[in-house]
Amino acid sequence: MDNNPRHAGRSGPRPELGHRSYSGLGAASGESRGAGGLRLFGFSGVRERKKMKLTIFALLALLLLGSAASLARDIKADEEPCDCQTIKITGKAVWFGHMIIDKEIVVLRGGSLEIRAGTTVEFAIPPLIDSPEFPWMTVIGELKVQGEPQNPVTFTFDKSYPPQNGQDMIAVRKAKGLSVNNAVFKGAHWALHVHETPALIENSTFEGGFGGVRFKCDDLKIRNCSFVANTIGVRAINSAQPEISGNDFLANTAAIFFRDGIVEPIVTRNNFDSAEYDIKLGESQDKGFSAPGNYFTAQGEALWQKIFDGEDSEGVGKISLDPLAKEPFKRK
Numbered sequence: 001m002d003n004n005p006r007h008a009g010r011s012g013p014r015p016e017l018g019h020r021s022y023s024g025l026g027a028a029s030g031e032s033r034g035a036g037g038l039r040l041f042g043f044s045g046v047r048e049r050k051k052m053k054l055t056i057f058a059l060l061a062l063l064l065l066g067s068a069a070s071l072a073r074d075i076k077a078d079e080e081p082c083d084c085q086t087i088k089i090t091g092k093a094v095w096f097g098h099m100i101i102d103k104e105i106v107v108l109r110g111g112s113l114e115i116r117a118g119t120t121v122e123f124a125i126p127p128l129i130d131s132p133e134f135p136w137m138t139v140i141g142e143l144k145v146q147g148e149p150q151n152p153v154t155f156t157f158d159k160s161y162p163p164q165n166g167q168d169m170i171a172v173r174k175a176k177g178l179s180v181n182n183a184v185f186k187g188a189h190w191a192l193h194v195h196e197t198p199a200l201i202e203n204s205t206f207e208g209g210f211g212g213v214r215f216k217c218d219d220l221k222i223r224n225c226s227f228v229a230n231t232i233g234v235r236a237i238n239s240a241q242p243e244i245s246g247n248d249f250l251a252n253t254a255a256i257f258f259r260d261g262i263v264e265p266i267v268t269r270n271n272f273d274s275a276e277y278d279i280k281l282g283e284s285q286d287k288g289f290s291a292p293g294n295y296f297t298a299q300g301e302a303l304w305q306k307i308f309d310g311e312d313s314e315g316v317g318k319i320s321l322d323p324l325a326k327e328p329f330k331r332k
Contacts, residue, residue, distance in 0.1 A: 089141070095119055100158075102126075104136060109176075111141035117148040117182070123169065124158035135171035135193070136163075142175060147182030149203070156186045163189040165210075172197050180204055190214055206230060215239060222247060224331065232257055236265075245269050248331065249278065260284035265291075271328045272306075273297035280308040281316050288317030295325040 086104045089111040096116040102124045107113050115121065123136045136157075147153040155169060163169065169188040172178045178192075178199040185191035185206045192201065194215040202223040206212030212227045214235040221243040227233035233252045236242060238261035248271045249255035255274045258265065259282035268291065272278040278296055288310065296303050303321075304311070310318040 089113055095121070098122065100124055101136070104134070105138070107137075107139045107141040107143060107175075109140045112144070112176075113139070113142070114144045114146065115153050116146055117151040117153065119147075120154045120156065122156050122158060124161050126161055127164060134164075135168040137170045139170065139172040139175045139178065142177045143170070143172065143179070144177075145180040145183045147184075147204075149182055151182075152204075153183045154186065155183065155188070155191070157188075163187075165189060168193040171195075172199065185209065185212070194220060201225060206233070211235060215242070217242070219243075221245075226250070227252055227255065235259060237261055240264060241266065246329070246331075247271070249274060251275060253277070254280050256280070258282065258285050262289075263287060265289055267291040268293045269325070269329055270294045271297075274306055276306065277308055278303075278306040279319060281310075281319070283313060283316060286315055286317050288319055290320040290322075292321070292323055293325055294321065295328045296321075297328075 086106055087101075089105065089107045091110075092112050092114075093107075094114045094116065096119050098120045100122050104125065105113075125136055145153050157163065157169075166189060168190045169185065170191065171193045173195050175197040178194060178197050178201070180192070180201045181203055183204040185204070186208055188206075188209040188211075190211045191206050191209060192213045192215075194213070194217050196217055197220075199215070199217060199220045200223075201213060201221065202225065205226045205228065207226070207228040207230070209230050211232040212225075212230050212234060213222060214232075216236070216238050218240040219242065220239065222234065222245075223243070224246045226248045227250070228248075229251045231253045233249050233255045234244060235257045237259045240263040242262070243266040244256065245266060246269045250271070250273050253275050254277040255270075255272055256267065256278070257280045262285060267279070267289070272294060273296075278298070279291065296306070298306050307319055307321070308316075310316045
């Protein structure tokens with residue numbers, strides 16, 4: 001007996017109705033495809049069948065629109081720049097061959113990147129962030145650039161995406177370590193920017209950029225490198241006992257610029273031939289130092305025109321150049 005009050009007034013047994021099941025966008029006759037399937041019941045008569053077909057088409061259209069909207073949401077989520085514009089290195093990575101880099105690289109703490117001899121690293125990163133504080137590569141872990149004399153590692157960039165003013169090609173910040181041997185850096189605004197990291201840079205060339213190496217780092221060593229046709233070869237601030245030895249500074253506007261806070265630097269066995277300054281001290285660099293055994297193309301009074309120290313501005317430290325090397329150093 002049917003005690004449902006909604007069926008009051010009905011007599012006789014309820015008719016058995018056949019059914020079809022639709023799950024998602026696919027339709028099939030027979031049993032339902034599980035919970036969530038769209039179920040439609042069939043009735044006899046032409047009008048009812050036409051209504052059923054129209055209803056099916058309408059529901060299919062709604063399902064298609066829903067699927068398209070879901071796909072659009074998925075695509076939009078994939079385009080979020082914070083997820084897809086940075087490559088994060090958390091373990092050990094090795095590069096070789098021709099690497100075209102179209103996203104920011106971050107070597108995280110605990111990660112390491114080794115770049116092998118003969119590799120060309122070509123940056124092709126669009127200016128997604130209008131800021132000079134957006135390096136193309138940031139190292140917090142460890143970076144080893146291991147070129148060879150006849151097979152260096154080359155860093156360059158796609159001319160369609162030149163560096164912004166003040167932008168670093170590679171920024172190394174409180175990292176585990178930086179080792180660069182036999183590398184060539186071409187056209188960077190700043191090739192290397194090193195802060196508070198054990199660093200050795202040797203047998204490398206920095207050419208045709210705004211700046212070669214800038215650092216705030218005790219005991220950093222730059223040995224046997226060439227700085228050619230840059231605005232600034234090396235710039236430093238707040239660093240103790242940095243070593244700059246055995247290098248060639250040619251056709252730079254300023255070869256070495258010690259801005260402030262440089263203590264007991266080692267500057268020796270370098271060749272200098274600069275457009276304006278071979279060694280320049282900043283107005284806040286009140287400590288002088290000795291830089292013996294360097295060769296300067298400029299001689300006599302012309303040499304001192306290319307040195308900016310306490311003789312040029314009160315409160316700035318003074319530089320001693322004695323003894324001068326009599327001939328330029330020949331590199332192997």
